[in-house]
Amino acid sequence: MEERANEGLTIDLDKKLNDVFAGRVVRKDLTNLIKEGANVPIYVLEYLLGMYAATDDEDSIREGLERVKKILSENFVRPDEAEKIKSRIREYGQYSVIDKVTVALNPKIDTYEAEFSNLGLKGVPISSIYVKEFDKLLVGGIWCMVKIDYFYDEEVKNSNPFNVSSLQPIQMPNMDIAEVFEGRKSFTKDEWIDVLIRSIGMEPTQLEERVKWHLLLRLVPLVENNYNMCELGPRGTGKSHVYKELSPNSILVSGGQSTVANLFYNMSTRKVGLVGMWDCVTFDEVAGIRFKDKDGIQIMKDYMASGSFARGKEEKNASAAMVFVGNINQSVDTLIKTSHLFAPFPEEMANDSAFFDRMHYYLPGWEIPKMRPDLITEKYGFIVDYIAEFFREMRKRTFSDAIDRYFKLGNNLNQRDTNAIRKTVSGMLKLLYPHGEFTKEEVSEVLEYALEGRRRVKEQLKKIGGMEFYDVMFSYIDKETLEEHYVSVPEQGGGKLIPEGMGKPGHVYVAGHGHSGMIGIYKLENQVVSGTGKFDKSGVGSNREAKESLDTAFRFFTANSKSISNTISTKTKDYLMHISDLQGIGLTDELAVAELIGLCSGALGKPTQESLVVIGNMTVGGTISKVEEFANTLQVCVDAGAKKVLIPAASVMDLQTVPPDLLVKVQPVFYSDPIDAVFKALGVS
Structure with a gap:
């Protein structure tokens, strides 16, 4: 009976989503159908699906699906078919491809040159117009639809016959944020949460309420500037999926090894690194984080604290969020009893309380279930490119003052704690109530969740840094009733279990x-x-x-x-x-x-x-x-x-x-x- 009710709700939500956001949503099982045959990020697939299959009409979906498959089969470059595509470019004189493009300046000939990830072409001349408009081409590269010309000139030695004639990044060309604000009003809080969860590919009817909140927290670094978040948990829970597949504005740094030049600022080229070009920089497998430079961690700490870093004579600002994801190999109980929850970090960080004090939230990855087929949705959700642009637009706004309308933070929170809480609250409110309409109860719900994640950080700092971090009794005070609410961490116990005042006899x-x-x-x-x-x-x-x-x-x-x-x-x-x-x-x-x-x-x-x-x-x-x-x-x-x-x-x-x-x-x-x-x-x- 309950399943049938759920099914009814799902159909209603699908219909409402298609009515309110016509052309902005896609059936998520279509993405999975094509994803298995094409190794491209989800936002690339859904960009195409959004162009040809963003509807709930079955015939139109079928036609659109065939069109997308045709485009992918003819234009998406598979590495093993690179020579075939090069031949087509030569034979036709011009050909369109879908590939990841990275650009670098060749100062010897004063020309920008493109490198194609799957096509394997290097040194392809590209106009500076595209570089100025899409500066991410210079850092990490982006997926694009590219028209490549072929012209071989015998008289010019060492010239590259390939040339980029037009380039369009696979991203939404424009975004009307007012459309989201207006559309949000048609949904209840629970419906909107389910829409967001489906948009990232998960099926909310199979998830507990608390797990849904954790999945939303993963999105906060995409909507909140300079947000530092850490998620450690078992393997197979999709920790890095959001940052790799879901948003063209986020980059995943795999393998751990990095340099200050790549991440922050290159002194020789005088260019800002990844933190200046991307909204979110995610470090996969925290245990492997290494800096070739001795001052790498110090510069990272400086950036995480202030959003700026000093290199040479200059101080640079950037707004990228920092996310650290990794695996916990022991049980959480064991880790809490024998060590601390930051133990999987590399040794030079694991005992540095100042580094971890800059974390705004510790997401308990052990509470998120491992990915199973029934957790993958087949219902409608936003085209990820649309939602990525919505997230990006929300970075320009802030709801960090929402707490002050109704609540005051307790006296155990220092300035860093307060800053962390405000950022988390702001990020979660942007996701849940982008139109800025929320009640006191809704703010307190978000506030309690924010306090818990920061307290989890503080509990570990207490173990690493001792007396300096003993104030962990996090609370907030209702301005109206002056009642103080204490927030505990589930795995740690705690909370204000023992009330003040005289108890009853016995x-x-x-x-x-x-x-x-x-x-x-x-x-x-x-x-x-x-x-x-x-x-x-x-x-x-x-x-x-x-x-x-x-x-x-x-x-x-x-x-x-x-x-x-x-x-x-x-x-x-x-x-x-x-x-x-x-x-x-x-x-x-x-x-x-x-x-x-x-x-x-x-x-x-x-x-x-x-x-x-x-x-x-x-x-x-x-x-x-x-x-x-x-x-x-x-x-x-x-x-x-x-x-x-x-x-x-x-x-x-x-x-x-x-x-x-x-x-x-x-x-x-x-x-x-x-x-x-x-x-x-x-x-x-």
Whole structure:
């Protein structure tokens, strides 16, 4: 039933898209049909499909498809057929080809010369008119439809008989951005997201909402100037696809090795490199990034921070976004526990916190599914060339002030964090609401997503750079209600789990090692009702160790309650307990001391001290055990919002392992035995 409903929605969306953007959309399965037989970027194919098959009329589509196939078979140059095409140019005197063209100046004869990627021709004279109009020909090259003449002159020695008579880059000649703004109003937010996802070739009905947002974030570097983004994840999730295939304004630097001259500025030719010519420069396989120049990484850091770089006596500005994509070979859990999420970067970068501090967003590639046939769409989406021009046009605008209408950023965010958040929010709003119409709720949704990606960067910086980056409790404040919202990172846990103010009697927070070995925060809620002395536990499931630890606490409580207070009754009351795993990492068995405190707190009707977390465990005889990974446990408590931590006296020696900057954020309270822990937790001297 749900599938049929989805199908209905899809048909409606296809029809609406064709009605509102007639001639601007194409059926994406047509691209896939031809793509298999022609090794050209998708934007080249869809440029042709847009000319001949941008309709929903089946007969016109069939005719257009045949026309495109004919053009590709006759004019697209396959490397193995290069000699055949050269022969055609000679025999006909003039012939049109589709190929990737790169141009260089030959100063010896003061002429621009073109090189054809698949045709294999070099040194072909080309008019400076084309070079001035399409300067990307000089850097990286572009796909073009080219008319080549052939004239052999016996009298002129060493002349090239081939000559470029006309050249048209495969890009939309013009773009009416008002058409997009007006058209966007016909779609709901969810419909528009689905349209964008289909335009990049994916099928939104097969994707979770969060994955759709990740796919949109991949597009932000194409709409936002000087945006620095990193995506690491498993192989086969399409990390570099968008930057290689989707936009003629983006370039993919493969293989890693690069030079400052190629990337930024060539001192001898006095020309700006890739960052000056392209909207987005993407580094594929970050593990292989190498600079031949010693100052390469330093210049890159300078550029990522300010959008400018100094070479020689000059300072140059550019607007290209920087994207870093690569593979994570271990599980994310392992990487978080043993290292940090930037570990796949090369060694000279991996421990350079200043380099990573310039990242505006860390996209969690492990949350994106591997490409499967059912994830590839067969429905209508924008012609990629049209959408690429829309993206390019949006780079001239900014929505970075949208936050200020409704929200204020929390005090844990420094200037770099704020800049990163504003850029992400601006980029996502440009994609989702290009017409500039959005509500407070829509801005807060984008803002939370932006805060999460920057916090992921900050969490790793904390591991690499220590105390300098300990402020990771990212939040935003609603200007209207003054309510502060905290944003956590799913794989890291955290967030403001422990609210400020006094809790209810019987409620206790505890930190301990979960099943996975990760340290988590748990909440114990105890309630005391009339009964016969029973102890009921919920939320424990089948976790035997956690049950035993809670039973240990109850046995100690019944045996020693009179030492705590004569008013506690264990015979005429029932004790109900529920445990919540606040970070979803699996229950801990380090619960006995905390549950004893919870039982006493509930029985006495007295809450624990404000924002208190209990750590440590005990045996049924009351022997307190030392806390493992003390500094990390304390860090988790602080991240969760703890103001005080109840610590076994045996762990006093471990205080020296805690960074001073972390220690000043929390008040340690030491206890020597279980009863001492109860008194100190309840604030009884």
